Amino acid sequence: MSHDVDRTAAAQARKGIMGQLGDFLDDRTGYRALVHEALYERVPGGARWRYVWGSTLVFAFMTQVITGLFLWASYSASAQTAWESVYYIQHEMAGGWLLRGIHHFMAQAMVVLLALHLLQVVIDGAYRAPREVNFWLGLVLMLLVLGMALTGYLLPWDQKGYWATIVATNLAGIVPFVGPSLQQLVIGGPEYGHHTLTRFFALHAGFLPGALIVMLVVHLSLFRKHGLHAKQPITRPDAMFWPDQVLKDAVAMLAVMAVVLGVILMPALRAMLAGDAVVPGELGAELGAPADPSLPYAAARPEWYFLFLFQFLKVFEGWGATGEFFGAIVVPGLIMGVMFLMPILGNWKLGHRFNVAFTLAILAGVGLLTALALNEDYYALWVDKASLAEAEKIYDQTGGDPEKLAAALGNDSAKINAMEQQWKKLERVRHSQAFLEASRQAKADAARAIELAGRPEKIPPAGMLELVRQDPKSQGPRLFAQHCAGCHAHVDPLAANAEAVIAKSSAANLHGFGSAQWMRGLLDPAQVAGPAYFGNTAHKEGDMVNFVQNDLTDEAEWSKADIDAVVAAMAAEAGRAVPKELVGLVDKGRELVASTDRCGSCHTFRDNGTELGSAPDITGWGGREWLVGIIADPTHERFYGDNNDRMPSFGKATEGALPPLSGEQIGLLADWLRGDWYRPAGH
Amino acid sequence: MSHPEQRRGFLAKAFAVVCGGLATMVPVGAGLWAFLDPLRRSAGVAKFLPVAELAAIPDDGVPRQYPVITDRVDAWTGFAAEPVGAVYLRREKGATEVQALSATCPHAGCFVEMEPTGRCFRCPCHNSTFTLDGGIVAPSPSPRAMDALDCRVGKNGEVEVKWQKFRAGIAGKEVQG
Numbered sequence: 001m002s003h004d005v006d007r008t009a010a011a012q013a014r015k016g017i018m019g020q021l022g023d024f025l026d027d028r029t030g031y032r033a034l035v036h037e038a039l040y041e042r043v044p045g046g047a048r049w050r051y052v053w054g055s056t057l058v059f060a061f062m063t064q065v066i067t068g069l070f071l072w073a074s075y076s077a078s079a080q081t082a083w084e085s086v087y088y089i090q091h092e093m094a095g096g097w098l099l100r101g102i103h104h105f106m107a108q109a110m111v112v113l114l115a116l117h118l119l120q121v122v123i124d125g126a127y128r129a130p131r132e133v134n135f136w137l138g139l140v141l142m143l144l145v146l147g148m149a150l151t152g153y154l155l156p157w158d159q160k161g162y163w164a165t166i167v168a169t170n171l172a173g174i175v176p177f178v179g180p181s182l183q184q185l186v187i188g189g190p191e192y193g194h195h196t197l198t199r200f201f202a203l204h205a206g207f208l209p210g211a212l213i214v215m216l217v218v219h220l221s222l223f224r225k226h227g228l229h230a231k232q233p234i235t236r237p238d239a240m241f242w243p244d245q246v247l248k249d250a251v252a253m254l255a256v257m258a259v260v261l262g263v264i265l266m267p268a269l270r271a272m273l274a275g276d277a278v279v280p281g282e283l284g285a286e287l288g289a290p291a292d293p294s295l296p297y298a299a300a301r302p303e304w305y306f307l308f309l310f311q312f313l314k315v316f317e318g319w320g321a322t323g324e325f326f327g328a329i330v331v332p333g334l335i336m337g338v339m340f341l342m343p344i345l346g347n348w349k350l351g352h353r354f355n356v357a358f359t360l361a362i363l364a365g366v367g368l369l370t371a372l373a374l375n376e377d378y379y380a381l382w383v384d385k386a387s388l389a390e391a392e393k394i395y396d397q398t399g400g401d402p403e404k405l406a407a408a409l410g411n412d413s414a415k416i417n418a419m420e421q422q423w424k425k426l427e428r429v430r431h432s433q434a435f436l437e438a439s440r441q442a443k444a445d446a447a448r449a450i451e452l453a454g455r456p457e458k459i460p461p462a463g464m465l466e467l468v469r470q471d472p473k474s475q476g477p478r479l480f481a482q483h484c485a486g487c488h489a490h491v492d493p494l495a496a497n498a499e500a501v502i503a504k505s506s507a508a509n510l511h512g513f514g515s516a517q518w519m520r521g522l523l524d525p526a527q528v529a530g531p532a533y534f535g536n537t538a539h540k541e542g543d544m545v546n547f548v549q550n551d552l553t554d555e556a557e558w559s560k561a562d563i564d565a566v567v568a569a570m571a572a573e574a575g576r577a578v579p580k581e582l583v584g585l586v587d588k589g590r591e592l593v594a595s596t597d598r599c600g601s602c603h604t605f606r607d608n609g610t611e612l613g614s615a616p617d618i619t620g621w622g623g624r625e626w627l628v629g630i631i632a633d634p635t636h637e638r639f640y641g642d643n644n645d646r647m648p649s650f651g652k653a654t655e656g657a658l659p660p661l662s663g664e665q666i667g668l669l670a671d672w673l674r675g676d677w678y679r680p681a682g683h
Numbered sequence: 684m685s686h687p688e689q690r691r692g693f694l695a696k697a698f699a700v701v702c703g704g705l706a707t708m709v710p711v712g713a714g715l716w717a718f719l720d721p722l723r724r725s726a727g728v729a730k731f732l733p734v735a736e737l738a739a740i741p742d743d744g745v746p747r748q749y750p751v752i753t754d755r756v757d758a759w760t761g762f763a764a765e766p767v768g769a770v771y772l773r774r775e776k777g778a779t780e781v782q783a784l785s786a787t788c789p790h791a792g793c794f795v796e797m798e799p800t801g802r803c804f805r806c807p808c809h810n811s812t813f814t815l816d817g818g819i820v821a822p823s824p825s826p827r828a829m830d831a832l833d834c835r836v837g838k839n840g841e842v843e844v845k846w847q848k849f850r851a852g853i854a855g856k857e858v859q860g
């Protein structure tokens with residue numbers, strides 16, 4: 001007895017403190033048996049690379065849980081804080097770009113791995129008895145992962161997530177009977193907003209992953225219960241899960257992570273090789289401009305792995321409501337139904353072949369639809385546009401009218417057919433160009449929003465959208481296009497297409513309005529009656545044109561230095577930079593402008609006493625206040641009065657009705673025309 | 684086993700299930716009760732909103748896009764005079780009436796835009812195309828024409844549009860929410 005005690009004591013001493021602790025825990029938990037069971041699973045026929053897919057999926061999911069929890073620690077789900085907090089993660093927090101990048105791209109990797117895992121299970125027939133239930137669980141897991149991908153896309157609350165979600169939830173709304181209620185439940189009310197985000201977030205980070213974890217535990221324990229579905233025939237000796245298969249799994253996991261990191265870091269590498277600065281915030285996942293329900297978003301597309309569904313809806317052109325019902329609900333439902341039946345069908349040899357063929361066909365169909373969607377969007381990038389020049393010319397000539405086309409081609413039906421084919425191609429190019437332009441615009445809007453968010457004043461409490469809506473650089477071009485571009489051009493005279501654009505306009509080119517360069521053009525006898533100034537207006541033969549073409553060309557009266565001085569004075573009046581060599585001339589210029597023998601003979605300028613009525617008051621010309629005034633009401637006696645050509649009074653309300661533009665909008669236009677907007681330091 | 688004992692066993696089981704079930708039902712029920720709250724919310728009564736001035740709408744039969752501005756409530760946040768969407772207004776030569784179309788695509792809700800050529804409307808999502816008066820250009824993925832909105836011209840010449848949303852993806856025009 002005492003001998004025994006001695007031996008135990010000696011063994012205990014040999015084990016050391018860790019070993020003793022281990023014994024203590026094992027006595028009370030039995031953990032050694034558990035670990036043993038987990039690791040020492042027999043792998044029939046030895047470890048193989050082809051068994052790694054399931055493990056990489058578990059790894060991808062773990063990555064999503066880890067990165068997701070850390071993202072959660074910085075994310076705020078509401079319409080005024082979602083974009084803002086994601087911006088902060090991506091662009092301000094150290095390492096935020098990497099965290100978000102991994103979460104974003106691992107989600108995509110997971111979809112690919114899912115497809116591979118499924119494909120392998122089907123090809124190997126691993127769904128057959130007794131593994132049917134586990135196969136079904138796998139399908140449910142797949143749906144859960146896709147659900148998380150769909151809900152995650154909205155969370156940054158940017159334009160692309162917002163519009164993609166509108167399409168997705170509207171499709172939920174066409175489910176018979178419960179559709180509208182389902183839709184309203186998911187978006188948290190009749191309109192998209194705070195509760196759409198809180199609900200999507202709860203689904204994305206709570207309900208769906210919670211369900212997934214439960215199912216995954218069952219999936220894995222059933223997998224262990226049934227054992228690995230070994231590749232037949234078994235020719236090699238069995239091996240143990242640990243360490244043989246685990247090693248292969250771990251290498252595969254590392255490879256997956258390497259690919260994800262590669263995708264994130266590739267642009268950085270490229271920038272470094274090109275010698276450009278690397279901006280960490282621009283690496284990894286994109287962040288679009290903040291969601292704006294009132295702003296068209298023509299670049300609306302789902303994430304690439306849902307593009308096939310998006311494209312599928314186009315297949316049912318002309319089917320009316322049935323088409324959409326079929327495309328969004330019936331067909332995907334049927335496909336899932338067949339997949340659920342696979343384990344049963346697989347009992348027959350033919351059934352198994354059918355399953356394999358069906359899965360491959362679905363994957364091929366998905367690939368094809370995705371390719372079609374991409375081709376439609378990016379067609380203009382790879383089509384030979386030169387070959388369409390002829391077709392374009394004829395289209396412009398005939399206005400696309402079939403009768404005129406027939407006449408133009410001498411009623412030669414072969415030629416007409418060929419031309420109509422060309423026109424179809426042309427239309428596809430145009431649609432693709434529209435998409436590419438929309439994508440470019442979306443990128444520019446996103447970059448601007450991010451620039452604004454980085455101001456030292458930070459984002460106002462009302463959120464980023466408010467700031468974007470008050471930004472002249474973002475809003476100016478839109479307001480101009482909508483209200484001014486019908487008459488005015490706004491194009492750099494040095495730009496490639498400037499001449500054509502200016503020739504088409506019916507009022508002055510306002511690019512650089514207020515600048516010395518603009519003023520110089522106005523005072524140039526060769527330009528003043530051209531289309532960039534008064535050429536296409538009622539003032540074409542007016543006093544100003546007359547003055548510039550006759551008086552200004554008389555060097556005895558107006559020396560070159562005088563004109564320089566006026567240019568300098570007017571640029572200074574507009575608050576624009578005065579060219580260095582002219583700075584000393586500003587005072588002299590002001591005297592000339594004010595002089596009642598010179599400009600002041602018609603124009604009121606400061607206190608020169610010239611009465612209003614003959615020409616616009618040019619005190620403060622080109623400045624904000626002046627611009628706001630003339631946009632609001634050019635018919636005011638301070639400006640053109642009764643001589644106003646066709647310009648509407650944008651700020652003047654007829655009694656009881658709204659003016660075409662609000663004061664704020666007119667201010668935005670004025671600021672934009674003056675180039676007066678926030679620029680980050682160093683730009 | 685005797686009968687009373689069997690009965691006692693059954694009662695115990697049933698009672699256990701009922702007790703456990705009831706206890707669990709409480710949190711689930713409370714959760715669902717709150718979760719279903721959005722079903723009680725509706726978009727409210729549609730209002731006529733001033734969008735533009737009749738005189739400012741060019742009478743050339745070409746639709747133009749106007750923002751719709753109104754007060755908006757998003758759960759706990761109230762917005763005053765926010766742009767909430769857009770409509771297209773179209774006026775024929777000399778007409779004193781205006782046709783208003785919602786810019787929301789009846790297919791799945793994207794923002795319908797004018798083709799740059801100005802000849803038709805086109806949705807950037809699935810290429811549904813519509814004529815300038817909103818009619819469907821076949822074949823189209825969209826199940827119906829663009830949604831016309833009720834529209835009236837006030838005493839002072841302001842154009843007012845009844846701002847409503849309609850269910851997407853169905854053939855009929857049903858008010859949403």
Ligand code: FES
Nearest residue numbers: 788790791806809
């Ligand atoms: S949403 Fe407009 S065509 Fe699909």
